[in-house]
Amino acid sequence: MNIQISLQIAKTHLLTKKKQTLIAMLGVTFGIAMFIVMISFIKGVNKFLEDSALDATPHVRIYKEITSNHPSLIEEANPKAFNVIHHQLPKNELANIKNGLQIVANIEKDPAVLGVSPQIGSQVFFNKGPIPVAGQIAGVDILKEDKLYSIKRRVKSGSMEALLSNPNGILMGTILARNLNVKVGDKLTITTPTGNLKLVKVVGIYGFGIQTVDGVRCYANMSMVQEILQKDKSYVTDIHIKMKDSQAAIDYAKVLKNQYRYQTQDWAEANSAFMTGDKIRNAMVIIVSITLLVVAGFGIYNIMNMNVINKMKDIAILKATGFAGKDIVAVFLIQSIIIGVLGACLGLLIGFSLSYLLSITPFDAGDFLAVKTFPVIFNIKYYIMGLAFGVITTILAGYMPARKASKIDPVAILRG
Amino acid sequence: MKVLSASHINKYFYEPEKFQVLKNISFEVRKGEFLSLVGKSGCGKSTLLYILSTMDTDYEGILEMNGEKLTGKTQDQLAAFRNEHLGFVFQFHFLLPEFTVLQNVMLPALKLGKYSAKEVEERAYQKLKLVDMDGHALKQSSKLSGGQQQRVAIARALINDPTIIMGDEPTGNLDKKNSEIVFNIFKQIAHENHQTIITVTHDPDFAKGCDRIIEMSDGQIIKS
Numbered sequence A: 001m002n003i004q005i006s007l008q009i010a011k012t013h014l015l016t017k018k019k020q021t022l023i024a025m026l027g028v029t030f031g032i033a034m035f036i037v038m039i040s041f042i043k044g045v046n047k048f049l050e051d052s053a054l055d056a057t058p059h060v061r062i063y064k065e066i067t068s069n070h071p072s073l074i075e076e077a078n079p080k081a082f083n084v085i086h087h088q089l090p091k092n093e094l095a096n097i098k099n100g101l102q103i104v105a106n107i108e109k110d111p112a113v114l115g116v117s118p119q120i121g122s123q124v125f126f127n128k129g130p131i132p133v134a135g136q137i138a139g140v141d142i143l144k145e146d147k148l149y150s151i152k153r154r155v156k157s158g159s160m161e162a163l164l165s166n167p168n169g170i171l172m173g174t175i176l177a178r179n180l181n182v183k184v185g186d187k188l189t190i191t192t193p194t195g196n197l198k199l200v201k202v203v204g205i206y207g208f209g210i211q212t213v214d215g216v217r218c219y220a221n222m223s224m225v226q227e228i229l230q231k232d233k234s235y236v237t238d239i240h241i242k243m244k245d246s247q248a249a250i251d252y253a254k255v256l257k258n259q260y261r262y263q264t265q266d267w268a269e270a271n272s273a274f275m276t277g278d279k280i281r282n283a284m285v286i287i288v289s290i291t292l293l294v295v296a297g298f299g300i301y302n303i304m305n306m307n308v309i310n311k312m313k314d315i316a317i318l319k320a321t322g323f324a325g326k327d328i329v330a331v332f333l334i335q336s337i338i339i340g341v342l343g344a345c346l347g348l349l350i351g352f353s354l355s356y357l358l359s360i361t362p363f364d365a366g367d368f369l370a371v372k373t374f375p376v377i378f379n380i381k382y383y384i385m386g387l388a389f390g391v392i393t394t395i396l397a398g399y400m401p402a403r404k405a406s407k408i409d410p411v412a413i414l415r416g
Numbered sequence B: 001m002k003v004l005s006a007s008h009i010n011k012y013f014y015e016p017e018k019f020q021v022l023k024n025i026s027f028e029v030r031k032g033e034f035l036s037l038v039g040k041s042g043c044g045k046s047t048l049l050y051i052l053s054t055m056d057t058d059y060e061g062i063l064e065m066n067g068e069k070l071t072g073k074t075q076d077q078l079a080a081f082r083n084e085h086l087g088f089v090f091q092f093h094f095l096l097p098e099f100t101v102l103q104n105v106m107l108p109a110l111k112l113g114k115y116s117a118k119e120v121e122e123r124a125y126q127k128l129k130l131v132d133m134d135g136h137a138l139k140q141s142s143k144l145s146g147g148q149q150q151r152v153a154i155a156r157a158l159i160n161d162p163t164i165i166m167g168d169e170p171t172g173n174l175d176k177k178n179s180e181i182v183f184n185i186f187k188q189i190a191h192e193n194h195q196t197i198i199t200v201t202h203d204p205d206f207a208k209g210c211d212r213i214i215e216m217s218d219g220q221i222i223k224s
């Protein structure tokens, strides 16, 4: 087989039918461009959501599970009997982790751990004026918390350190502050679930860029929160841990659970909603890409099929003058490949341009996420994938007409 | 020296009903012979010629050319054989319309790969000169007249110096003058280059000038 001649014939065929060639090419171009834009954008969204979600969640959280579903005394005493209990109430349990600070000190010693922050969390109402706004307060050692979540970097006004010198200070999320219409230096009252009141001062306003944090949470000193909840100095409800390697956290959570007998939750579990979203979006990319490529493939198949039918006479002549079946396959397959490669390359270029335009397009996600433009990932991997997909589709789509061409019986055509 | 031998060739068509087109055809052709195949329309001349051309492999009997048995070879082997040893001229001057005259003539030689592209081009010019078409070498082949195209087709048939050149009514679409030109070219090739020519023709003048006439009737050779 002499590829050189097949290539020359293929080139001549393509160049004499420029319009057809272009249309077939644009089908591939469109498919690949859309593939690139979609995958770059959706992967960008996934990564952005993951990053911002992971930023604000600990790799591992240790907490105590409060449940009213515990066996009653009578069940324990008389397990075989038929016991009827009306209106079982939850035990008066403390939500704290016993020896919490001791556990923190132990975990901190682990070299795989980046930081540990003990916390006291509670629901509270913020009162400024007559309307109470619901939210959460987290009593923390702000320096430890900073190590986990870079609070300092996220402070928009006021300062994080002010919390250290101000026992009744709080750091407030941006959206909550806006809803309450408070600024740094303003005072407001917080009310605990048990009805205790406390006047506090806003010393800083921070923003994670995530509504579920910025709209509800305030940071305060541990001792202040212990005080308003009327608990002692060792009262801790949550322990947040960041690891050096986030993947290792999933196993580490299990180890901690067995070791300390408290509930643990790893970041993947905590963000399972995001993770499912990821999967759905990834599946969408695959489905839409396949659809586009199949459409482009059919386009090529149609055009090449027509091409073969139009060129029956030429095929018969080539065969009569000694071109073998595989030469004919090569002539038509090369045409598809040229269409595929050029179309795919143009598609990559257009896909890149569109992705770039998207990445600089302003995008207002409201308070839900702090994002200024559409998140787009530029990864050479997607471009290689796009090229490979384009070429593979065109080869598959071009092969059938090419084979058909090679099977043409020259006698039937030449005798007229 | 014989260059072609057909023995006991039978061929059937099955559409619309089973029908024997060729009945026990046997004959031999010698090197350098200028032979014409004549007979009434529908007697099976074209059918026989396409079997001889190796393009039609659906027959009974044995076909040999150049001392090589061709019956039973694969399509690709036969294509290679055609490329090297056979040349064709058809009734309708089949050229590749997108290519120039020169490219049309060169293609079978490029496929053969015996000569470099440069040599092939030189040879193609020689063959075009032989048919007096060298002045049109760089024209697009679709822009030639019928007679000119037929001469280019002859140059193409000659490019690999084939042992046998076959034609199915090569002058069927040409006027008297062009027919004579084609006839003279064939005669020259046969007698000076000792290449064998087998043509189907309806033109009695053309047939008369040949070395030998095989006459067919109803699928059989009646005079040879």
Ligand SMILES: Nc1ncnc2c1ncn2[C@@H]1O[C@H](COP(=O)(O)OP(=O)(O)OP(=O)(O)O)[C@@H](O)[C@H]1O
Binding pocket: B013, B014, B015, B016, B021, B039, B040, B041, B042, B043, B044, B045, B046, B047, B048
């Ligand atoms: N593909 C086919 N299927 C069925 N019958 C066919 C086919 N091709 C040809 N025939 C029949 O075979 C017979 C011989 O046909 P062929 O073309 O060989 O005749 P011919 O001698 O070349 O005639 P002409 O001089 O008109 O070209 C005819 O009766 C024709 O109808």
Ligand SMILES: [Mg+2]
Binding pocket: B045, B046, B047, B168, B200
């Ligand atoms: Mg005929």
